[in-house]
Amino acid sequence: MGRPGLSYRRATVSDMTELVRSADGTRIAFDIEGDGPPVVLIGGAMQFRAFDPDTGKLAHRLAARGFTVVNYDRRGRGESDAGPVGALDSEVEDVAALVDRVGGRAALYGGSSGAVIALWAAQAGVGATRLALWEAPLAPEGQGDGGETHRGLRDRIAAGDHEGAVEFFMRDMPPEWLAGSKASPAWPIMVGIAPSLVADAAALTKAQEAPWAEQWSAVDVPVLAIVGEQTLPIFPPAADALAAALPHARTGTVAAADHRWQLDAMTDTLAAFLAEHGPGAAGHR
Template sequence: MGTALAADGTRVAYQLDGEGPPLVLLAGQANSHHWWDPVRADFGGYRTITLDWRGTGDSDRPDVVYSTEGFADDVIAVLDDAGIESADVYGTSMGGRVAQWLAARYPQRVRRLVLGCTSPGKKHGHERSHEIRRALAQADQAGRDRILLDLMYTPAWLANNPGPYYVLGDRTMPTYARGRHLVASNNHDAWDELPNIKAPTLILHGADDLFSPAANADLLATRIPDARAHVLPNARHAYFHEYRTIASQLVRDFLNPTP
């Protein structure tokens, strides 16, 4: 465990585990580092670094404007505090949006980049439907959870995996912080910065992802130099959990290519 101090004085909690080359794992919107609990062990041989986004977990929860660019600056504060000059970065969902800024604006800090189930955002990205947005905006928490789980996992997987689930958001977040996360993710727009990414890039996506449509994978791959996309058949948004055997191996193979 560690605590980094962001530029605005916000304390950002982070977690280190294992030994080896550093690998930063970035979670989705309104989630803490527990997003990675089911698959963190897949990256044995790495020193994995996770963090609690501001507003979540053990990090401070300032009621100020949040942005994906600002979250990227928080990640840099964590790397500085941990004494890590450069690392591989694997970001999923909103974490993938943050990872885009990291690689574009801090190229010397990112060795290889993996973007999972994410989007360039705003007018260029393919966003979820209005029907899904309305369903997720309902007041009933149980109803929202049911919709979200259906977007994350196939019915067959849910039937055989009764939980706990790690992608439903940090329940300890205050309402204002959850809203700040939503606005930050919705306002993400890295389109103009994507061609500046220097790191070799792998893009992963579930073919049946309706939360962040799979068309974003090819869109990112054509916009980022030296990028390639791999779309997993039948997978939904949380491909990294349900299809972890395939997905984690794809990431490991990419981070350590055979000569």
């Protein structure tokens, strides 16, 4: 889940783009910049480098603050291979391959549904040193949709109805977001990556299968669950619940509205969190 971006620049293979192979051989495209403790940025629904200039700017700012920053296209998006899409395990393996690329340990930043993928990656033991989670769209424990979104997406993708899949995925978002997306020239891009949304839904559905303290029992690193000062009602309770469920988690607030953060505020918040010392610090061994 995530507020869709409405700007798009065509992705081209550049000197800056690198490729890493995931466990199943799928090539994952990424940018890497900066010199310092590493952090991998995990996009949410609809996000990839050519479609999400805000995260690219965040990567530049963090690199300038002394971090090695990896910003990548999730499988089935942008310059990454389509490969098999929709499987949460594959998304976790992609994160593991990127963490290995920067030395086997890195902080993870996840935006929206990407925050939940970050949690599953940390649980799987990819070498996460700390987690920064932006507005994870988690329903209260035990109150999810019973897998309806996951099943609905799979059914529509299987039927070839990619446009219907995106509409279905966005059905619980503010209606003006869907209307604005459909009126934008970016709409065909969103429809084109619809199959990859199944993994976002899978991450959210799996989160409701057991209490979070059990689901993410191996996440013993520092966690910052961030919400915007102006946001939708679902996000603050989810952040509070994560802070209660995970042993080293706390909440934070940044200047933001409508599920989109303000660049300076997010840069400052992340840079401070990533620079903290002690176990779990991004460069700690």
